[in-house]
Amino acid sequence: MRCPYCASENTQVKDSRPTEENAAIRRRRICPDCGGRFTTFERVQLRDLVVVKRSGRKVPFDRDKLLASVTIALRKRPIDPERIERMVSGIVRQLESSGETEIPSEAIGALVMEALRGLDPVAYVRFASVYRDFREASDFAEVLGEIARAPAADSAAGADAPAWRDPATAPAVKKL
Ligand SMILES: [Zn+2]
Numbered sequence: 736m737r738c739p740y741c742a743s744e745n746t747q748v749k750d751s752r753p754t755e756e757n758a759a760i761r762r763r764r765i766c767p768d769c770g771g772r773f774t775t776f777e778r779v780q781l782r783d784l785v786v787v788k789r790s791g792r793k794v795p796f797d798r799d800k801l802l803a804s805v806t807i808a809l810r811k812r813p814i815d816p817e818r819i820e821r822m823v824s825g826i827v828r829q830l831e832s833s834g835e836t837e838i839p840s841e842a843i844g845a846l847v848m849e850a851l852r853g854l855d856p857v858a859y860v861r862f863a864s865v866y867r868d869f870r871e872a873s874d875f876a877e878v879l880g881e882i883a884r885a886p887a888a889d890s891a892a893g894a895d896a897p898a899w900r901d902p903a904t905a906p907a908v909k910k911l
Contacts, residue, residue, distance in 0.1 A: 738768065738769060738771055740766065740769050741766060741768055741769040741771065743766050743767075743768040745767055746765065746766045746773075747767065748762050748763070749765050750763040754776070755820070755824060758778065758779070759776045759777060759778045760776065760777040761774060761775075761776055762775045762776075762777070776820065778798075778824070782836060783796075784830055784837075785836055785838070786837075786838055786840050787839045787840065789840060789841070796830070796838065801827070802819070804847070804865075805822065805823055805862070806819060807861075808858040808865075809851075809855060809858045814855055818854070822850050825850065826846045826847060830843065830846070844862075844866040847862060847866070848862060848863060848866060856882055859878075860875065860878055863878045864878075
């Protein structure tokens with residue numbers, strides 16, 4: 736595994752342990768060249784999903800890209816990284832179990848929105864601003880109004896009991 740800091744190919748695994756109820760292996764790695772430390776996760780990939788962009792272009796689903804966009808939305812928010820991982824895993828499981836191989840990017844965005852709404856309202860608005868391509872301040876006001884009208888799911892329920900499982904709040908799941 737290449738070092739994300741200095742791009743050395745020389746990194747070493749310091750520790751491996753099961754995580755996410757044995758659904759993943761977490762490895763702590765160290766780079767002897769720069770001293771950088773980072774963590775990787777190994778998971779089962781049940782099927783090769785394809786994302787259909789708004790333009791109609793198809794690209795392979797990339798869990799890391801999904802994690803990156805969620806992480807950006809949650810930047811500096813008080814959310815445990817492990818919880819973000821669980822949330823992303825929950826979304827991927829939803830996608831894998833939908834029975835569809837080709838998934839519209841809007842449907843993925845809608846799942847992320849539902850998950851973030853229960854997890855962190857600030858991240859929800861941040862993500863919505865990108866996902867819905869906000870152009871005006873009134874777009875933000877509209878989303879803030881949605882949050883006020885629909886109280887967030889019990890945040891203590893965590894990523895394993897997300898609001899998107901409730902068909903009434905997950906129109907995008909039905910679209911799949
Ligand atoms: Zn390095």
